[in-house]
Amino acid sequence: xxxxxxxxxxxxxxxxxxxxxxxxxxxxxxxxxxxxxxxxxxxxxxxxxxxxxxxxxxxxxxxxxxxxxxxxxxxxxxxxxxxxxxxxxxxxxxxxxxxxxxx
Numbered sequence: 509x510x511x512x513x514x515x516x517x518x519x520x521x522x523x524x525x526x527x528x529x530x531x532x533x534x535x536x537x538x539x540x541x542x543x544x545x546x547x548x549x550x551x552x553x554x555x556x557x558x559x560x561x562x563x564x565x566x567x568x569x570x571x572x573x574x575x576x577x578x579x580x581x582x583x584x585x586x587x588x589x590x591x592x593x594x595x596x597x598x599x600x601x602x603x604x605x606x607x608x609x610x611x
Contacts (some may be wrong), residue, residue, distance in 0.1 A: 527558050527562075530554045530558055530561075531554070531558075533554060534550060534551060534554045537550040555585075556578065556582070559578070559581050559585065560574050560578075563577070563581065
């Protein structure tokens with residue numbers, strides 16, 4: 509990508525570093541023994557920042573676009589997480605049943 513044409517677009521390496529820093533910040537908050545409420549607030553803030561970083565890599569995306577789309581992006585991430593957990597749980601249960609049938 510030509511940086512002279514699209515200087516505001518973050519390259520993946522820059523985004524990786526930014527996201528890594530955010531996740532390290534979250535780990536530090538957890539390690540310092542903050543209250544559950546403080547940890548949850550930090551996790552929500554950092555989650556939003558990570559999604560924002562990814563969203564703004566699109567060449568046409570703006571802060572206003574992100575704020576408008578944030579509620580849906582957040583909902584989509586929660587639904588995807590719930591689906592992943594559900595399928596992982598169901599697959600583990602199915603494997604357990606298969607093991608019982610083989611005995």
